[in-house]
Amino acid sequence: MAQFHSGSVAYTILLYATVIAIGITLGKVKVFGISIGVTFVLFAGIVAGHFGFVVDTAISHFIKEFGLILFVFSIGLQVGPSFFSSFKKDGMMMNLLAASLILLNVVVVVVLFYVFTPNVTMPSLTGIMSGAVTNTPGLGAAQEALRQLFDAGKIDEIPQIALGYAVAYPFGVLGVILTMILIRFIFRINLEKENEKLTAQSDSAEKPEPFSVVFTSEVLNNKTIEDIRNLIGRQFIISRLKRNNQYFTPHADTVLQQDDVVKIVASLADEEAIISFMGRKTDIDWQESESVLVSRRIIVTQDNINGKTLAKLRLHSIYNVNVTRVNRSGIDLMATPNLALHVGDRVMVVGELTDICRVERLLGNTLKKLNEPPIATIFIGIVLGILFGSIPFAFPGIPMPVKFGLAGGPLIIAILIGRFGPKFNMVTYTTQSANLMLREVGISLFLASVGIEAGRSFVDTVFSSNGLLWLAFGVLITFIPMMSISIFARKKMKMNYFSIVGLLAGSSTNPPALAYANSIAPNDEPAVAYSTVYPLTMFLRILIAQL
Numbered sequence: 001m002a003q004f005h006s007g008s009v010a011y012t013i014l015l016y017a018t019v020i021a022i023g024i025t026l027g028k029v030k031v032f033g034i035s036i037g038v039t040f041v042l043f044a045g046i047v048a049g050h051f052g053f054v055v056d057t058a059i060s061h062f063i064k065e066f067g068l069i070l071f072v073f074s075i076g077l078q079v080g081p082s083f084f085s086s087f088k089k090d091g092m093m094m095n096l097l098a099a100s101l102i103l104l105n106v107v108v109v110v111v112l113f114y115v116f117t118p119n120v121t122m123p124s125l126t127g128i129m130s131g132a133v134t135n136t137p138g139l140g141a142a143q144e145a146l147r148q149l150f151d152a153g154k155i156d157e158i159p160q161i162a163l164g165y166a167v168a169y170p171f172g173v174l175g176v177i178l179t180m181i182l183i184r185f186i187f188r189i190n191l192e193k194e195n196e197k198l199t200a201q202s203d204s205a206e207k208p209e210p211f212s213v214v215f216t217s218e219v220l221n222n223k224t225i226e227d228i229r230n231l232i233g234r235q236f237i238i239s240r241l242k243r244n245n246q247y248f249t250p251h252a253d254t255v256l257q258q259d260d261v262v263k264i265v266a267s268l269a270d271e272e273a274i275i276s277f278m279g280r281k282t283d284i285d286w287q288e289s290e291s292v293l294v295s296r297r298i299i300v301t302q303d304n305i306n307g308k309t310l311a312k313l314r315l316h317s318i319y320n321v322n323v324t325r326v327n328r329s330g331i332d333l334m335a336t337p338n339l340a341l342h343v344g345d346r347v348m349v350v351g352e353l354t355d356i357c358r359v360e361r362l363l364g365n366t367l368k369k370l371n372e373p374p375i376a377t378i379f380i381g382i383v384l385g386i387l388f389g390s391i392p393f394a395f396p397g398i399p400m401p402v403k404f405g406l407a408g409g410p411l412i413i414a415i416l417i418g419r420f421g422p423k424f425n426m427v428t429y430t431t432q433s434a435n436l437m438l439r440e441v442g443i444s445l446f447l448a449s450v451g452i453e454a455g456r457s458f459v460d461t462v463f464s465s466n467g468l469l470w471l472a473f474g475v476l477i478t479f480i481p482m483m484s485i486s487i488f489a490r491k492k493m494k495m496n497y498f499s500i501v502g503l504l505a506g507s508s509t510n511p512p513a514l515a516y517a518n519s520i521a522p523n524d525e526p527a528v529a530y531s532t533v534y535p536l537t538m539f540l541r542i543l544i545a546q547l
Helices: 009-027 037-051 058-115 122-132 136-147 155-186 193-200 223-233 268-278 286-291 314-319 351-361 375-389 405-424 434-453 458-462 468-493 495-508 511-520 525-546
Strands: 208-215 237-243 247-248 261-267 279-282 294-299 322-328 331-334 346-351
Touching: 009 037, 009 434, 037 155, 037 279, 037 294, 037 434, 037 458, 037 511, 058 122, 058 279, 058 375, 058 405, 058 434, 058 495, 058 511, 058 525, 122 155, 122 468, 155 351, 155 458, 155 511, 193 495, 208 268, 208 322, 208 331, 223 294, 237 322, 261 268, 261 331, 268 279, 286 525, 294 351, 314 322, 314 351, 331 458, 351 468, 405 525, 434 511, 458 468, 468 495, 495 511, 495 525
Parallel strands: none
Antiparallel strands: 208 261, 208 279, 237 247, 237 261, 294 346, 322 331, 322 346
């Protein structure tokens, strides 16, 4: 058993595996119908560290940071395709709420300082605030700012920052999750109904839907489909055409004639305008056309198709088929000429069976290939993320340059790769199970490391002369701003619950809280909200800690 001595590779792996296994198992236990999931790994680590099960500091730091990088990078890849459209829609409001939450954190800290002086110093409160909102870069920035005040006699106060952080951090993680749970109970939110409501809202105006029209317009008679599209000024696809009881696959240069019956795919917002221009809506059973024309969903799996637009593929002119919709990450998109296809997209194609088979060979449609994870893309992204996170951004009047670090850098790069990677022939598609595996392994390693490190001195620090007081301060700094912003967002802004929990996790730069939010959400809303507010939040947290 000599191989299990403290410091050996076998001992380190055994300790981490045990802590994670126990933490995840206990995290599934429900109390009053609620479980905290993977976050329990943190507390399993604290117990292990308290009883002397520790690992080398350098090894622990490496595992912690690498686990965090895996977690945030997989989140970035997941939300990348929909990030910018979401930012345009709700980004400004979410960032204003996140900034307001940070400002409230500062207000609580200042009030505590003036009420409890001289029992507490501002450096210790700064450390408590960084721990209460689980922001390690803010802690480092505050320590660096104090080091620049050596001549002012402040060097003795640096340890107070770290101690305050250590006391508040574990309960900062739990506090955000408890806030999420409280908001759910205060507003009596049913997660299934909340998701149904959100789906109904997101699927309304922009979702492409099929409908049939009898073409009766005298003004547009004998004009091509492309000319009609330009005259109307609306995006639509005509997938099938019935003329004199015969069925055709129309193209952009197909001329429409009186009494033609066409099957159109367009957004609900444009449906009424298109019908009023072209004729009248009709109900027709296109089943009869299946003897000539068929529709099929084809999955893009060929790497050489990745990033190419529908116009460049020329599926109309070369293969005699129409693409009506493209489903990406569960969202239906209009098949416009400028839409670039990504590996993993599901393309709805209409045409004759022989033509569709040719398109199938072009696009791939091989499910087995989708199970191959894009390992090269992941590690290229991690390299770029670490380099980007290490770039210092200097701002006038701030003692220390701002860096996004090992968490912010990979997250931002992953979002950019998820959105723009296909344009550079980078395969970004991962199956949902593979992405979830990467996320869960990463956050488990991170939490186990944090817990084992904190467990060494956690009990002694908490039950020291100032420990319980600092713990109470941390609870106030966590709860008051988060409850206030959550209630305001839900009651006044009518924000959906999944975006609120993502906002809370992002405004506290709290990966464990995001892991919990993702575990209860049947959609990507928490991850999107987290990524939307994270960059600004990180900047403000570092800035405020130095001030």
